[in-house]
Amino acid sequence: MDFSLSPDQADLRDLANRILTDSFPAERLKEVAESDSAVDLAAWKRLGDAGLIAIGLPESVGGGGYGWLESAIVLCEVGRAAAPVPALPVLVAAPALVGHADLLDGVADGSTVVTIATHEPLGDIYAPTTTVTDGKLSGLKTNVPFGMVAKRFVVTAADGLYSVEADADGVDVVRQDTTSGVPEAQVTFSNAPAIKLGGVAATEDLIRRALSAAAMITTGACQAALDLTAKYATTRHQFERQIASFQAVSQRTGDAYIDTEAVKLSAWQAAWRLANGFEADEALLTAKFWAAEGGWRVMHAAHHIHGGFGVDRDYPLHHYFLTHKQLELLWESATPTLVRLGKSLTA
Numbered sequence: 001m002d003f004s005l006s007p008d009q010a011d012l013r014d015l016a017n018r019i020l021t022d023s024f025p026a027e028r029l030k031e032v033a034e035s036d037s038a039v040d041l042a043a044w045k046r047l048g049d050a051g052l053i054a055i056g057l058p059e060s061v062g063g064g065g066y067g068w069l070e071s072a073i074v075l076c077e078v079g080r081a082a083a084p085v086p087a088l089p090v091l092v093a094a095p096a097l098v099g100h101a102d103l104l105d106g107v108a109d110g111s112t113v114v115t116i117a118t119h120e121p122l123g124d125i126y127a128p129t130t131t132v133t134d135g136k137l138s139g140l141k142t143n144v145p146f147g148m149v150a151k152r153f154v155v156t157a158a159d160g161l162y163s164v165e166a167d168a169d170g171v172d173v174v175r176q177d178t179t180s181g182v183p184e185a186q187v188t189f190s191n192a193p194a195i196k197l198g199g200v201a202a203t204e205d206l207i208r209r210a211l212s213a214a215a216m217i218t219t220g221a222c223q224a225a226l227d228l229t230a231k232y233a234t235t236r237h238q239f240e241r242q243i244a245s246f247q248a249v250s251q252r253t254g255d256a257y258i259d260t261e262a263v264k265l266s267a268w269q270a271a272w273r274l275a276n277g278f279e280a281d282e283a284l285l286t287a288k289f290w291a292a293e294g295g296w297r298v299m300h301a302a303h304h305i306h307g308g309f310g311v312d313r314d315y316p317l318h319h320y321f322l323t324h325k326q327l328e329l330l331w332e333s334a335t336p337t338l339v340r341l342g343k344s345l346t347a
Contacts, residue, residue, distance in 0.1 A: 147185025
């Protein structure tokens with residue numbers, strides 16, 4: 001399995017990195033975080049104008065004609081920039097809408113945000129209790145990412161996957177402020193008109209993309225946090241020496257490097273298998289576990305090495321930390337993911 005990027009993929013990564021780096025210097029991240037929406041839709045539109053939002057969609061619906069691996073490259077760079085843009089829900093939801101081109105109107109250029117509604121207050125994301133009767137959907141979804149700026153919800157229900165308009169009758173959207181600082185939404189559906197996108201298999205495919213997306217964004221965030229920490233450790237002096245020369249610091253940084261590599265390799269393996277049509281469930285659960293558990297260790301090591309400097313909210317580190325913490329808990333945290341993986345391996 002060769003994880004090196006092709007020339008086209010490397011160009012895609014560099015383009016995404018350049019746009020996101022230019023869009024989100026530290027002062028801009030702070031400015032967006034203090035706004036009402038905490039989302040930068042102008043930067044999202046720039047990604048759309050560059051063709052990066054729909055890079056993994058077919059050309060027939062305005063996409064780039066590539067696949068999930070190219071979407072994963074964009075997601076990784078979003079994590080590296082801790083960018084407050086709706087990349088995760090849009091890139092996960094959009095493939096489910098390919099059979100309904102009208103529902104993708106405005107998605108590719110960034111003018112329309114679609115999101116995924118998968119979590120319920122209780123129960124298993126793989127067995128939603130939301131119901132649909134005569135084309136009307138009813139249920140409660142919580143922690144809907146970027147739900148306050150979304151025009152359309154892709155909703156998991158007991159019998160499959162549905163699309164519901166945010167302004168439809170029977171849809172009530174309430175703001176939820178959570179770990180990341182970017183408002184999410186609690187959405188109540190009461191006999192809301194819905195369009196069926198697919199059966200249970202479509203729901204399973206959506207969750208697979210969600211797990212991969214979470215792991216890829218975490219990969220970018222871990223790499224950025226590690227790079228920031230390495231730079232700090234080589235420029236910070238204590239007792240007239242670089243702190244990187246202290247054994248405890250170098251060992252802690254080395255452990256963070258190993259964890260970052262594990263997060264990265266498991267995420268890329270899962271994305272590669274998913275993109276190429278191989279069985280990917282165990283690889284995805286492995287990637288999600290490493291993103292949650294290994295990412296936790298990377299972020300805490302970064303904060304410990306930075307000391308008091310790391311908790312300064314004007315410094316980029318806390319953006320990476322909050323990004324990881326939010327994704328750690330979405331679609332099951334480390335322990336339930338490991339339990340699910342164990343059951344799969346022993347089945």
